[in-house]
Amino acid sequence: MTDIHSGRVVIVISLCMVGFLCILCVGGCSESAASGTNTDWVMDKSELEFQSQANNPPTAKTLCAMADILATQGRDSECEYVLKRIIQDNPKFLPAYNSLAELQMRQGRTNTAIETLQHALRINPEDTVLLNNLGMCWIVRRDYENALKMFTKAAGIMPENVKYRANMAVALGLMGRDEESLSLFKHVLPEDQASHNLSVLQEAREQAKPAPTTTSQTSTL
Template identity: 25%
Template sequence: MAACVTSLRPALLRGAALVVIALAMAGCAAKSNLTTGSIARTSKPVGEMNATELRNAADSIGKAYEKNPRDPQTGMNYASVLRMNGRNDQALAVMQQVAISNPNNREVLAAYGKAQAAAGQLQQALDTILRAQTPDRPDWRLKSAEGAILDQLGRSGEARQRYREALDIQPNEPSVLSNLGMSYVLARDLKTAETYLRSAASQPGADSSVRQNLALAVGLQGRFQEAEAIARQELTAAQAEANVTYLRAMLTQQNAWKKLAANDSGNTN
């Protein structure tokens, strides 16, 4: 999750409301699938890269994109790495071009929506995601992405309905359960959030980002040692220390997270 944490820092420091969008829309799980195999791919999973490696990956995939800017997979890979480097505006520009060249590709439209959300264009992102979805063949990934945007727009009831619709299509999908849990984090219902996040983390397909979300929910309730233990799982020593350091800073930042956890005691969402 170290790379995901790096990409999320600016959003998280602006407030909890951006957490769901960052996690659900930036696609940490999808990014980690960029592996060796072509010039547009990377030498190891992106989720395991440090900042220097991410910059190098952006340069490498950028060269492949320059050679063939119409190729959907190269464009999506490039936009993903750009977002992880904090270059959201450039990622959006890349996906705009890819979407123009591939107007009927649902995967491209979904990635375009992710880029729009990461750049703060939430209503446009929602419109793009809805355009990519087809009622006769609904895609659970798009349902989850739609929920993430609705959460950011403050429409939590609708957001959770989309997550549950996604789970009807793809039962026990950890990324959707994680998004649902983070929806309750935004609502300050940390106990319910922890329940969903623990369920997400227990699924076979759960990745490190899911466990980092669980660590956040646990830490917000004041159980800092337990949160740190969760945050250190399945990471290298350097990655774990970076995540724990960031987790500590986030939980103590202007006491905002502690206050959020304290206010949870009477929450009934």
């Protein structure tokens, strides 16, 4: 995860994903997103109480709040069921796709998460949260070129969001395009922190290289 506030890039290697995580701007059921139909969905306590007292059928917002609670409790199968129900009944409610993709990524189901986000992007191709999250999935898959495309598109739609440009810098650094990566980092961070981030990415590249093969020779007596 890239921490913009401290200016440090921390490369997290997940045993189940075997990849790198940069900024994951979830925008799902646990927080409001910054663009498109992902915004203004968070339900306050009074709304929950009103729906309960009125015996109204649960809305997508109510079910999303329920899914968030289930995820917090580690009840992943129930959480997934609720999120898929939201998507089935409210296919344009994009926070559910982000939460479902987050759950799938947490379980190491990267390909499934990619499909979930791509499906949502067919509904709104310019949703920056979806684009950023899909870019993160490509980072985990070590497909840095596709990751860069997603982050670049998100940054073009919302240039004021420095997180997307920072993620572009991460992808460039992992691709070995160090000068471009450093230049982008310098746009969002002080110079010393930008240089530190690039050095972390360079080290990550070295660690990701396959170990050299060694051939053992058996002496014949």
